[in-house]
Each structure stands twice: as structure tokens, then as C-alpha cells.
Amino acid sequence: MATEGAKSFARRDKLLEIESKVRVWWDEKDVFKAEPGEKPPQPGEKFFGNFPFPYMNGFLHLGHAFSLSKLEFAAAYHRLRGANVLLPFAFHCTGMPIKASADKLAREIQIFGDPPVFPHEVVEEEPISKEESDSNKGANVVPDKFKGKKSKAASKSSGQMFQWEIMRSFGLSDSDISKFQNPYEWLKFFPPLAVEDLKAFGLGCDWRRSFVTTDMNPFFDSFVKWQMRKLKSMGKIVKDMRYTIYSPLDGQPCADHDRATGEGVQPQEYTIIKMEVVPPFPAKMGVLEGKKVFLAAATLRPETMYGQTNCWVLPDGKYGAFEINDTEVFILTERAALNLAYQKLSCVPDKPTCLVELTGYDLIGLPVRSPLSFNEIIYALPMLTILTDKGTGIVTSVPSDAPDDYMALHDLKAKPAFRAKFGVKDEWVPFEIVPIIDIPEFGDRAAEKVCLDLKIKSQNEKDKLAEAKRLVYLRGFTEGIMTVGEYAGRKVQEAKPLIRTKLIETGQAIIYSEPEKKVMSRSGDECVVALTDQWYITYGEPEWKKLSEECLSNMNLYSDETRHGFEHTLGWLNQWACSRSFGLGTRIPWDEEFLVESLSDSTIYMAYYTGAHLLQNGDMYGKSAVLVKPAHMTDDVWEFLFCGGPYPKSSDIASSVLNKMKQEFEYWYPFDLRVSGKDLIQNHLTFCIYNHTAIMSKDHWPRGFRCNGHIMLNSEKMSKSTGNFRTLRQAIEEFSADATRFSLADAGDGVDDANFVFETANTAILRLTKEIAWMEEILAAESSLSTGPPSTYADRVFENEINIAIKMTEKNYQDYMFREALKTGFYDLQTARDEYRFSCGNGGMNRDLVWRFMDVQTRLITPFCPHYSEFVWRELLKKDSFVVKAGWPTADSPDLKLKSANKYLQDSIVLMRKLLNKQILGSKANSTVTPILLHQKVK
Template sequence: MESGRSFARRDRLLEIEAKVRNWWDQKDVFRAESCAKKPEPGEKFFGNFPYPYMNGYLHLGHAFSLSKLEFAAAYHRLRGANVLLPFAFHCTGMPIKASADKLAREIERFGDPPAFESFVEEVKEVEVEEANGGPTEPEKFKSKKSKAASKSGGDKYQWEIMRSYGLSDSEISKFKDPYHWLTFFPPLAKEDLKAFGLGCDWRRSFITTDMNPFYDSFVRWQVRKLKDMGKIVKDMRYTVFSPLDGQPCADHDRASGEGVQPQEYTLIKMEVVTPFPPKLSVLEGRNVFLAAATLRPETMYGQTNAWVLPDGKYGAYEISESDVFIVTERAALNLAYQNLSRIPEKPTCLVQLTGNDLIGLPLRSPLAINHEIYALPMLTILTDKGTGIVTSVPSDSPDDYMALHDLKQKPALRAKYGVKDDWVLPFEVVPIINIPEFGDKSAEKVCLDLKIKSQNEKEKLAEAKRLTYLKGFTEGIMVAGGEKYAGMRVQDAKPLIKNQLLEAGHGVLYSEPEKKVMSRSGDECVVALTDQWYITYGEQEWREMAEKCLKEMNLYHEETRHGFEHTLGWLNQWACSRSFGLGTRIPWDEQFLVESLSDSTLYMAYYTIAHMLQNGNMYGSDTSLLKPEQMTDEVWNFVFCEGPYPKASDIDSSVLNKMKQEFTYWYPFDLRVSGKDLIQNHLTFCIYNHTALLNQHHWPRGFRCNGHIMLNSEKMSKSTGNFRTLRQAIEEFSADATRFSLADAGDGMDDANFVFETANAAILRLTKEISWMEEVLAAESSLRKGPASTYADEVFENEINIAVSEAEKQYKGFMFREALKVGFYDLQAARDEYRLSCGVGGMNRDLVLRFMDVQTRLITPICPHYAEYVWKELLKKDGFVINAGWPTAGLEDHTLKKANKYLQDLIVNMRKLLQKQVLGSKKGNKKGAPTTPVNEEKRITALIYANEQYGGWKEECLRILQNKFNPETKTFAPDQEILGELQRSAVGQAEKDFKQLQKKCMPFLRFKKGEAVSLGAQALDLNLPFGEIEVLQKNLELIKNQLGLEHVEVLSVSDDDAYNRAGPHADLLRNNPPSPGDPTPIFFSSV
């Protein structure tokens, strides 16, 4: 008991789960074996999941994505398929090594265990000394800065992070060895997944990196083969790079900015005209340039000035012995990593400047028609983009036009920044591009059209840019550029003018990240020009193969397909080598490692033979079956690529052939489940590598992507405490209640929501269901024997059949929330209704046992421990429910379902009317009940008046709707057309005031139209698909018992004595006549 709350039910589920897992382990139920015969469609199912990174415990985010695969695999296993669901652990890359090194540095600095507290005290002493004006040692000053960063929520000590995992100080110290992480976390993850009930063949589990010699051999073979095919090359390429780590920063190495690519600019060298002002005098004798980054080099003919941010911070940086660029510090750092610094990777600032120091500098800019221009102030420049220097082309840039316009029109603005008139007033817009819609001064025209008054109207200027920018490129014609370019389309002229600038030395190429990227080591990334190994993704022929593969795949959501198509459109060469971290060495260049998104693209094939190589040891350290050196490239090619038999191999032929059989039986894999964030890298790489290395009949068949998971409608976050590891969730809710809530969380591409209340409710539901079954089975002899014979029996049997059919449909479509609804919630509701409907006659024994059997099988993929326990302990069935087969079902009778809904709705409505009578309602009711209060002790009789066919104006309305309905599109003709038809009908002609008829008919017309759109044309039938009176007659006893009535009788409103039987309530019947599906009950009371 904790806080007054009992955990007995949860604990019972945990006990059941432990017992069931023991049964499974004893029989090794998830062991997957191949067959010599190739499987027919549906006979096998191979699903897999991106192996998680092993720098901590698995959390509910992992479990959510994994649950989609687990539910699907369990469904296929239940259907009788031979199922392979393997699981491995990713250790390649930088994060583990970075964390281990960080821990080692903390131990070196603070001791083992670290004395952070004494360090903080030392800092406090420094703060006091500083406050009193005392001296400060440089090292202690640094320490204070570190503490401030810590206070602001910045870096957290790695030791503290490890403590948050529940580790003791003596254990934490071991993690300074990166390989200790590999021996610690994967076994714990395996424990947690087994506790979760994952139906995994653990013999095939493995870790990555060279710690596993078999997987290391596999990756070496893979990259060698790609290189031999010309798909791995070495070249100088722009790549996002971490200066702190000293290597490229791929998506998995980033704390933020995943998916961000280098953005290439042309840097325009705007030469500062001598003599230099005093602030720049130190640069005398050098070539000094304001360096402006542009995406539109073809517009440089129209320059009227350059822009600088008045209070922006700039520097004059050495590019070479002779050249100096004035740019921001951030741009200088990027340039230094692109061989544009006298000292590589170390920008040298010769003088620090502000934008105010640059205002008024005379410039000569390449291609500009104006011979000399000036640097002027612009207030909207962003220094975290480009170089902080901006070229001004007011003919085509609305921002430039308005900024120049402001300076021209506002003397006070010029005076504020010390701008002389002759730097601004003589400069007019220079036409350079003609856009058919806007002419040759597009910026001026659109600014006038939108009535933009100043450079501060950001929203209007953004709209102006949207209107002109793209059209300038796609539809624009050059009017500047002389004979060489005038008359040429802008999109044709742009690359030519760009090359002209570069070849003449008037510009250089410059790249920076499209958006801010932070590495996991905590530094802001740059773009570096690096000489390294690349995989040639995006190469035309290879891309076409990838597109062909994608076209044939089942992706389950159109949004997923669009994501892949978009990625294939932009993905280009990918740096596959790293110099820091853990992993496999590049075989031909061992100074480098294969990066973490490049050793994880084909490993699904490795699963098929991992158990034969590793003998069930995830580290590959058991070499009793095979030795890693025996796995030569010839062997790998034979197993995976239909290569020739490796005659030189000393591996027994039976083993070689068995490995090949394993691969050809299981491949291609049927499904890979993943978060949608991996579409832009890992999953697309997977397609590329499969198409390059394997034959087409082994290409992937399906990917299913999902959103992220929230906890209780809030983002899952360690920092806020709204976080659960998988282990914590199982301990708090049990495995099956966790799985239940994961299934209920959602199935689409949008973020799903794991609700604790749902998990707690699942604990209650599952344990209560077990108790109910135990009670019923203990009193089985009291159940009604013999075949199903009553109307309630028929309805319940039909509901079971519908549940089987609908659950199958939802499981097939990966709609697990709906499968849970129809296979558990709805089926239990049908059972509860059946119990009530049976009354004193009791439930049918065979139907109750069938219900238990079916419900147990339908919930098996989601709650397998619960289902297995019920199957063996309560139902006393042989074998395991996970392999029991999908339940059989008779034909669904949807007419019977509608009839029952009609009956249940009527009982609910009659109960409400009766309660109003008993409570003495003073208002008349639309249906039934006289207004006179009824004594609760009186005996009550009910007459139920039914009308099985529409007549009068309702019949006419329905006939018109039938003619105006398109069943294929489920749409109607316009209302005016329907009303016109009604006015021309016999009913309309007979009505003197059509508006009154319209007022009466419109609610009915709207209601029936809505039904037809939802249910189809049958909603417009003149009568119900079942005999209304027959259904009521069969269930008089049920109605009587549920409402506590003395007597119930059903009458047709068309009977001769119908109104006479209503007695004093005849007017009520006339005012509220029954219609199909809407009977009129009338109540009488007697002493």
C-alpha cells in the first residue's frame, strides 16, 4: 500500500507475466527456423526494428515504435506464419566514446568519486574575493564561468547523468572505458525487452563495432563491395563538421539540427577602396574586401551599395598573405574550415570592428554597373546567417529597395548613422531582370502594389519576396550583362555568371549549415571542406533503382511515401568515415571508422545467419562454430549475393548451404518499423544499400513509420521529469498494461499519446476479466446447456463473428488502437449486454466458452502474458495461445446488428421516458408518456406503436433524395434542386404554404442526407432492413424485465384499433406518429 493506494492487481499481473515468460523460455517458443522450401506468400513474416543506441536504458519512445512491430509479428504468428523478429544493439559512433572521455576528464579533474561539492565551495570563495576587489587566478575565473553555465541549465556532469541511472560511484568509474558501456547496457536492454514480452529470437542478437568480430567482418565486406562498385569515393566535399570533435557531425551525432545540410553561397569580394579610414589603417598594403554571401550571383549587375548592421560585430580576417575579408566571427570560422584562412581551421582576426566602423566605406564590387558604391546601414540583417555583409540589389530585392528608399526619404535616418547624401542620393534602381508580371523593376512595383512604407514592415516584405523571388529565377529574362547574357533566361545565365565570378577571382564558394546544428559534444557545427570517404547517394542510376524499390514497397501512409520521395530528391553524397568514436575500421584506410549511419543499412540480412556465426552470443566472442576470419568476402557474397560457391573456404559445405538457406528463406524482410525521423537518413540509406548489394527479389517489402510519443499529452522529456524508461513503465503498470496503453496511444504519423490513466485502467480491466472468467468457469454447471436458441444468443454470436472479422481487418492494416477497440472493448460490451439480455434464463454455455476463447486470441498480440495465462490456467487449452491460430467465425449478419442496436436504443429511450413519468415531469415529451405523474408503486403497462414504412411527406422526401444521391461519391444534388423537386411533387402541390412544408421537411432531409453520406444509399430506404415488429415481439420479455413493466405489447400504427387502444393518449400518438426505426411508446399505470 502506497499513499493509500493498493497495487495488488498490478502485482498479480507482474506475477502472471513472470510465470508465462518462464513457460515460453522452457519451450523456446520464439525460436525461428527456416525451411528448405521457399515460403509461399503469408507463410513467413520477417520484421525488424532499428537497433537502439546503447548509451542508456530503453525508454517508452523505443517501446512505442517497437510495439507496432511486436503487435504485427504476434498477429502473423497467431495466423500461423513462421515469424522471425530479431533484435540487436547499436554501439557505433561518437556518443558513447564522448561520454566515456567526458567521465575520464571529470575523474582526472575532480577525483574518483568526484568531489563536485568542494569545487563549488572553491568557486564561491573566488566570487567573494572578486566582490571585494581581490585578485583572481585565470584558472579559477574559468571555473566560475563553468559554474554559471551549469546554473543556467547548460552542461551536466556525466557522473551525475550516470548516477541518475541508479548506478553507484564504484560502478560509474568503470564507464570511463567506452567498451564497458557495451557490456553493461545491452544485457539490461535485453532483460527489459524480455520483461516486455517481446517475441524475439534472441539467438540472433548482436552488438555492433569491432568488439563483435563477426559483425565487424560483415561491415568490412559491405563497404569493400560498395567501393568496388564505385559507390564509395574519396573527395573534397562540404560537410557539417564539429570543430570540438574534429570530424564530420552526422545526424546521429547531433543534439539538434538533424537533417540540416550545407547551404552553398557565392561570396562576392567587394574591394574596399584606398585610402583606408583610421580604423582600418592596420590593413594598409593588403587587399581588403567586404565579403557578401549571395544565392543570386546573376543579380550583381544591379548593386547600388552594400549593407551592414550598425551595431553588428565584425572582424577583418586573414584569408591569405595578401587578402583580408571583413565578415562576422561565425562566418570566419566556417571559412577557416573551408581552406579560406591563412592558418587552416584557425581564423586570425587582425582588427575587431562594428558595423558603424564600416558605414561609408567606398567599394568596388564585381559586375556592378555602378563603378563605386558605399557601405550603408540596414537594421534587419541577421548575423547568424551568411557573413553579416549583404549586397544591395534594389531592382529585384524588396528588402533592399525599401531600405534604400528609407535612407533616401529620411534625412534624419541618414544623420543618425552619419550617412552622407552622396553615398545614397545619386544611386537609382538599376534594371537587370525582366519578369513578365512585374517588369524590370520588380521590387519597386511589388512594394508599391502592397503599399509598403518602410523596411520595418516585415510581413509585407516577406510577401513581396514570395511574389518575386522564385518568379525572378523561373520566368526572369536578363536585361543586364551585355551581349553575353542579355536576353538569356535567368536560370540559364545564373551558373554561367557564377562561374565567371569564381574563375576571375571576384568571388569564392562558401558554405554554412542551413540552420543551427549543435553536436552532442556541445559545440556549434560549421561546414568544413573535408577530404574523406563518401557514399555516392543521389547518383542518377542508383537513385532510379532506389525509386523503383520504393514504388513497390508497402508504406502504409501516403505521408510516409511523400517523405521518402522528398528525401530521394535532395539526398546527395554522404560522408561515411569518421576519425573519432567506436565502430568498424574502413578496411583500406584504417585511420577512419565507418560512421554510424553507414554500418546500419544492411544488417537486417545479418540477422538471418547471426545465430550460426555467434552461437547465441551477442558479442560474437563464441567462436566454437565458426571463426571470424573464415567469413571471407567470397563467403559473404555466396550467402547474400548469389555469388559462386567459395571453393577456397574451409567452412563445411552443409554450413555454407544452411546459411544461404536461412537468408533466402527469410529475405526479403516483410516489414521494418521506425520513427518517421529516420526517413531522411537511415531508412533511405537502407533502400539504397539493398538495391546496390542485393538482387531485386531481396529488396525490402515494407516500411511503417510512426510519430513520436507523448506522455499524458506532453512531450516526453528527462529535464521536466515527464519521462519513463521501459523498465520503469513495466514496474509501474506491468508489461501487458504498458502494451495495452501503447496500443491505445495511436497509429498514425502524428505524435501519439501514452496515457497513464489508460494503463491503470488496463490493470483493472485485465484483472477483473480474469476474476469474471474464474467465477463463471467455477459455476459452469449453472450455464444454459444446448445449442444457441434465443434472440440474445443469435445477437451475441453475431457480435463475436463481427469482432473476429473486424479485428483481423484492423491488425492487417496496422490499426492497433482499432483492433483493441473491436477485439476487446466492443467484444466485452457485447458480453455485458448479453448477460443482461439473458436474464433469468442464463447465458449459453457454449457461447460463453467461445467468447472466452475468441477474446483471448484477439487480445494475444497486445497482451500476450494475460492471454497465455487465461489459455492455459483458466481455459485449460493445450499448447500456447501465441500459436493457437486465428479464431474462425461465421458470416457477419449486419442486419441483425442493426436490429439489436434498434432494440437497445429503444430500451434506453423508454427508460428515460419512464423515469420522467415517475419523477413527475411537467413537460410533454416528443415520444410517449402522458404528462400525469405516475406513482412508483403502481403497475405500468407499455404499448409500443411501430410503423414499418415511411408514408406521406417523409416518403416523398426519401424518394426525392434517392433520385438526387450519387452512391459512388456519396454526394447529393444542391439543396435548391432538392427543394424544387419537393415543391413540384404531389405533397408540395397539395400544400398551400410551401414555406411551412419546407420548414417541416428540412430537418428530416438534413438528417437523412447525413445518414446516407455515412451509411450509403440504404439509409434512404422506405423501410428498415429488418422486421421491426418481429424484433420487438421476440424481445418483449427483455423489455419488460429491463424496465420493470407489468406488461408490454407491440402494435402497428396501421391497425384498425390502434388509436382506440391509446385511449386518452390518442392525441399524443397523432401528434407524434411513429416512423421506421422510431417507435412511439405509451405508458399506462394501474393500482
């Protein structure tokens, strides 16, 4: 008996023992091996479900298991009711995280030795040289040199563990860790461990079809190359200059899966207004004499530039004068200058050139000439609420239509002491606003009106100003009419692009882009927006988008929120950078300098599952092929298999093998369900729709996506840093597989975050083992049970409850509402059984009804607790078949009147007990309590 302190783990260990035994039974008979039928399947006869392959830079955790459980439960239900089920599983290794971690490990070995001797204390020294940095491009490099001097520990001061320490946490010895400098060692190590964990979990998977991505698997590599060539031949991959989120350290675009933070963040495009500083320049800016110097103000509203009265700077803000080209200098923040440098707007490519460092105080009072302003000269004035991590740190001021500007100007006008504090001369302050837009109900001084209506007193009232901006900006854009300028009388939404285009064409403004929010790459690098010349997939192209919308309209998405998420993504998704220069993956076949980006090799791979076992001979790396060689997989073969292309007559593959692969695809496709976290709606899942509509015929388009939220542990966010974290392996060791699955089923079904509760898992251990003990007790005393057809009132009630459980649980499984299925198929049925026992006593229970209960209960819980159910089915109920394929139990139509009558009776019994208890407790010594018969068996 396993114990820990005073706590016994005998019950959990019994479940673990059962699970080990049951998996041997399954393996012996290849229970989850999926073979296609001879004829095309009729609706409901087959079920093909799949799951986005997880990334293999660590162990699978409960977050993976939660999403996967939704697929596993669905597949298990369909298998149980008799469908032919295919559930395959593969492992994603494409992209930069593995390569970055391998390079980080190499860097640590370079600095600290092999095995490394980490200093107890470290001190920051000079930065790594450019040559060292370039030699480790893309690695999660240690940012400083360490020399063992007294300071904080390196791993603590950086907020991250050394990679070597992380590898130790995986259970690797120091003698093995250095091998992981080679990224391909990760591909050999983690996928087999994931298979072990998923088998221990009880995943009903056809493991013959598993594979790893990247060129390590030559068959999958060929599949991706064919897919890319096909898209290019269709005009859906083009080379273009585009703004994209970019990691300067990695030297390549940073797609969602390459990011540590900022997934889903897109480039935000601004217009930079070139506000020319009027000479002579202040002494600190003397080095700029002879150059055209501009305050570079980023705006989203170029149409409002007619109303400029001044511009704003942050007094304590750090600025610089950056050389944009041979003649022009922009004054802005270093962050904005870095973005511009990667957008081809710097004298030195990809590197800002600062001619002089400045602060906001240096800029206050600068006279500038600004495009479209009715005032020939306006001045730079102080504003205390400017954010230097957004835009350029220079802000145009249009107080007629911007509440922030109106209130900041109000503060300057009304507070002489405030002006004096920052050295603002009275003549710099504009005392009249310039009306430019007429808005119904708001007039032509909208900012002023809304600020007065909301009783805003100061520029520091952020919440009120946010509401004011929402009102003015929305109404101004949708209903506003320009009252000045070339486009007076035109709607703002019509004039806006025309004014912007003219400003850019006349050289008075430029396009500028930056990330909507902060994005950090997995290499620890803050990303910029770069203008890159590379390969793009043309998502968003009108005709292609229309096909994708048609596909979506015919899919089952199981929630309105999920559908809205897809519709929103289809609305904004545009060209997607599909090439990378760093990481692992498949080479772009026509431009082998680049790799296929990690989300672009993952769009139709579900089709690859259908023939993977025939290609790879059950080897996930594709190295043990027998029937087919990688070189045999030409584009003609892939076209024949997946696109209805002609039979490849010149193929070296035996016709029987080709036809078998074709049969597999035609039988299993389209897939019926793909389960994923909802965060993949904005990229991978929408890409999946797009690529299926481009490459495959309509009858092979996806049928369903089911999306869920994240998983919390005990109502708190799952986090390694706080210790509130469990790998799948840890959860199984702690609770057993079936108790883990039970708690996952109970965690929640919607798209909101779910909650895995440890107490639920522990309760499952107790309930499952107690149920086994009860069944063993009943079976041992079977002769004491009553015989003959169920006849008593209690028999009829219990039989009716069983029928209700079967019907309701079936509906819940069909709707993929697994928490409800657990309630109706286990909790409610247990309650009905306990009530039946209480009514009859063990000896009074009907033998046939008890056997029916044990049969039905076992089947209904099989998708959640398959090991437990299989053990009960074979060892206790002595069935020859496997419960996972036992068929759904039949049921008569429930008698709802009988259910209502019994509820009334049970409620009455509870009430009578309460009344009796109250009377007993409240009675005096000489009072007499009228006996009430509470437990009489009702016939």
C-alpha cells in the same frame, strides 16, 4: 498487497506476477525461436520484421517502445495466425556518443578526483589549454576549470549534469563508475540490461540472433568490412573533396547520429561577392593598408548583382577583418570566417586570423567596387534586420528585386532623421533603383510593385516582407527574363549558373557554405561546414538512384506521407561521408586510420540476423563461437551467403554450416517489414534501400517500411529535463508490461506524434484484472449457464458481434492499424458482451457462446497483452497450446441487417429510458406514469 499512501497496487502486482509466470512458460519451450522451413515459403507463410537497433548509451525508453510496439504487434499478429515469424533484435554502439561520454567522465575524474568531490560552487576560470583540449579530442569536456569558489553549481550553470551524476542515475555505485572511462564497458553494461527490459516487455524475439556492433564483435566487424570492400569495388565509395557538416572539437564530420541538435541539416551553399573597399581606409582599418580588403557578401542570387545600389551592414553587428590569404582580407562575421577557415580559406588552416575587430558602425559609409554593379562606387549602409547567424553579416542590396532591400532603402530615403542617426550622408544613398529582370505581371521593378500591393510601410514588417519575398523570388526564378548584362533575354534559371560560374572563374566571387540551421554535436560543439578530403558513398549517382526508386515503388509504406518523405529524400540525397576518425566502430579496411561512420555500417545488417546465431553461438559479442571462427568469414563466404556468389571451396567452414546459413538467408529474406520513427527516412532508411539495391538481387530487396511519429506522454513532449519521461523499465514497473503495451496500442497509428496516456494504462490494469475475475466467476458457475445451440435473439446478436469483431480486427491488424484493432478486438467486443449480459442476466447466457467469446477475446488481444492472454488461455481455459501460436479464430459472415436492427433496438431503449426519466422527474404528485417494460428478454 503493495500500497503507496492510500493507493493499492494489488491489481498491477497481479499482472506483474502473471507476466513473470508466463515468461517462464515461454522460455521453457523456446516459443519465439525461429527456424526456417524446409521449403521456400509461400506468400504469407513467413514474416521477417525488424527494427533499427537502438543506441546503447542508456536505458531504452518509451519512445523506443512505441516504435518497437508497431513491429511487435505486427509480428505477434502474424505468429498468431500461423505464420513462421522471425523478430530479432540487436544493439548499436558505433559512433561517437559512447566515446564522448567516456571521455567526459575521464575529464571529470582528472579535475575532481576518483571518486570526484564536486564543488558546491564553481567559478569560471581560464579556458582549457589547447594541449588539454587536444588530449580530450571528442570528449564532452568541462569547458572551465573549477576551484570551489562561490558561484552557481557547475552542473546547473552549464545546463547539464556531470557525467558522473548521470552514471549514478543509472544505478551504478561510485566504485563501479570509474570503469566507464573505457568506452567498451558501456557495451558490456547496457545491452544486457536492454535484453532484460525487452523480455519483461514481452517482446517475441529470437534472442539467439542478437549482437552488438563495433569491432567488439569480430563477426559483425568482418561483415561490415566485406560490405565496405564490396561497395568500393563497385565504385560506390570514393575519395573526394566535399562540403560536409563538421565538428571542430571532434575533428571530424558530424553525421545525423552524432548530433545533439540539427538532425537532417545539410550544408547551404552561397556565392560570396568580393566587394573591394576603396582606399584610403578609415583610421581604425589602417593596419590593412597595402592589402586588398573586401566586404564579403553572401548571396543565393548572384544573377541579380547587376542591380546593386549599395550593400548593407548591421550597425551593432560584430565584424572582423580576416586574412584569407597572403594578399586578401575579408570583412565579415567571426562565425562566417570560421566556416571559411575549414573550407581552406584562411592563412592558418582551420583557424580564422583576425587582423582587426570592427562593428557595423565602423563600416557604414565605406565605398566599395562591386562585381557587375552598374554603379562604379556603392556604399555600405545600415540595415536593422540583418541576422549575423546567417550568411556573412554583409548583404548586397538589389532593391529592384529584393523587397527587404527596397523597404530598407525606402526608410533611408524617406527619413532624414534615420540617416542622421547613423551618420549617413545623402550622397551615399542611391535614390534610383536599377531594373534587371522582367517578371510577368510584376514588371521590371518587382520588389517595388509587390511592396505597394501588400501595403508594406517599413522594413520591420517581417511577415509581410516574407510573403513579398516568396512571391518575387519564386516568380523571378521560374518566369523572370534577364534584361541586362551578357545574358539579357535569357531566363533567370538559365542565366543564374552561368553568371555564378563566371564570377568565380574571374576571381570576383568564391563558393561559401554553412549549415542550413544551427547544428550542435553531441560533444557540445557548434558545427561548421568544412571542405574535407575523405571517403564518400556515392548516393545520388543516377543509375543507382534509379534502382532505389524502383525498389521504393514496389514497397508497402502504409502512408502517402511516408512515401513522399522517401521521394523527397531520394531527390536531394547526394554523396555521404562514410569515414570518421573518432568514436567506436569498424576500421575502414583499406584505410585503417578511419572508422566506418555509424549510419554506414547499418544499411544491410538485417541480413546478418539470418545467420548470426550460427556464427556467434548465441553470444551477442561473438566470443563463444564454436562452429565458425571470425577468420573463416572471408569475402567469398559473405558473397556466397548474401549475393549468390559461388560456393567457397577453400573455406574452413563445414559445408553443413555454410549450407544452413545460406538456407536461413534464402528463407527469411527479403525482410517483410522494418518499423522506424519517420526521422530516419532522411538517412538510415533511404541508405537501406540504396545499399540493398547495390549489393543484393531484386528478389532480396526490402518489402515494407512503416514509419511513425514521436511519442508524447499525457499530451506533452517527452523530456528528461521536465521530468515528463519514462524508461521502458519504469513504465513496466509502474503499469505492468501488458498495460504499457495496451496504452502504446491506443497511442496512435499515423505518422503524426502519438500520445501515451497514463490513465489509459491504469484503466487497462483495471479492465484486464476485472476481466480475469469475471471469467473466473463464470467458469466457477458454469453449470448455471444455458446449454444447447445459441437460439435467442440476444444469442444471435452476440454471436454476430463476435463474427464482426473477428473480421474487422483481422483487417485492422493486416493494415497495421493497431489502435483500430484494439477498438474492434477489445472495446467493441467488451461492449457487446456487456450488452449480452444485461439482456440475459448471467444465468441466461449460453454456455457455448460464452466460451466462444472468451476464446475469441483472448486471441484478438494477444498481440497487445500476450501475458494476460497466455494466462487466460492456459490457466482459465485450460488449453494445452500457446495462445501466441493459437491461430486466428474463424468466423461466419457477419449479418449486417441484424447488426442494424439491434442498433435500432438499443437506441430505442436508450430513448425510452430518457423519456421515462424525464416523465418521472417532471410529473406532479398526482400524475400517473404509464409503466414501460424496458428489460424484457426478447425472444
